[in-house]
Amino acid sequence: MPKRWYDDACGTALALELVGERWSLLIVRELMYGPRRFGEIKAALPGISANVLTQRLESLEEAAILLRRKLPPPANVQVYDLTAWGCESEPAIMALGKWATRSPLHDPTSYMSGASLMMSMRTLLVPGRMGDLAFTLGLRLGADHFTATIGGEDIVVARGMAEAPDVTIEAETAFPILAVLYGKLPPEAIEAEGGLRIGGERDLAARFAGLFELPAKIA
Template sequence: MKLENVTELSRSRVRQGYDDACGTALALDFIGERWSLLVMRELVYGPRRFGEIRANLPGISANVLTQRLEKLAETGIIVRRMLPSPANVQVYALTPWGLQAAPLMRDLGRWAAQSRRHDPLLFMSPASAMMSLETLVDPAKLADMPPTSIAFRFPDDAFVLRTDAGSLVIRREEGAATDVVLTGTTMAMRVSIYGKLPLDADGTGGGMAVAGDMDRARRFVDLFRLPEKID
């Protein structure tokens, strides 16, 4: 196919908002609208129902969320599918191409967290909390961390994080046997991991309740730090 034909085909499928051939400009056409990237963030760790996405994006209206999901589907970033019986509900999931944007989200988060405008006390969804761990882990300390599995149990979501040979992998999962179980809200997670509040078994000190190997839990918490702020 000739270059001219490819160009005409691309313009017929995607609204060109910048008249700029740079891939960054095209990326902004795909995900530059308000909420789009955050909708994608909520799907990084697995499919979600419409109500679950909306519950974790305070301030978004049902109408706007519908519009963003439709556009992301049109551009091939997400897909709609039905969960099998007995659930029989529609969910939204990132396509393999859409999932490739996850490292970009983490890089953006790490960059923006250096700003003095970053407020770590604002609302944070469970998916956002998990992504913050991938974003703010210390690679050198992670390389020295022995293989460890950590379950995170939030009020409306659950994840398992595994470290091994310098890697950190997070999946939406519940019921798995793990070395450590951390239970609480995303705020409790932040004060435990980033605020370095001393860990305790029942969480009465304000952090997450800890069950399992306390030494591994403390070593795990030491992997993370908020970045220094820019001047």
């Protein structure tokens, strides 16, 4: 790295030097489930300037956390993608996020990007609740599309909509989905207000909604 913040051999200190600058870790989160163009990353991170995003992308590339590449025709555009080592940061980001949600300062009604929503599902999945549940979920959040493969006590996420998912969930913002998954509101009530659309096998969708739980707040 071109600069060192800490005179400390601890790996945690080095981790902060790699991704501790403002926005860096959130950029990594946005790239966790597939490559993104510059404008797509910026749109997913309200408040970041183009100049700061450019600086952070350059720093993360220098640190071998991400790389730039060009998609083949017909797309033929430059994208940013995590390296294999960069992808290995997901468990650490998930653990940090789960720890922070126990704070009274955590507001589950705030803005969440598509990648953040998908990571929250992977993070807040309650062990043992899935049982024999196994299906493919296609989720659209605004302009973002994801495929989630549910089964074996895990949720595997990739960008892009599955061709024939068993269940589809569509919303313009994350709030109605969060209200169902973590607020435990009936999906029908949210659908009636027009903020959520669920298609496919609704019994699977109902079982899916019961898989998640926010951790208890600290006293």
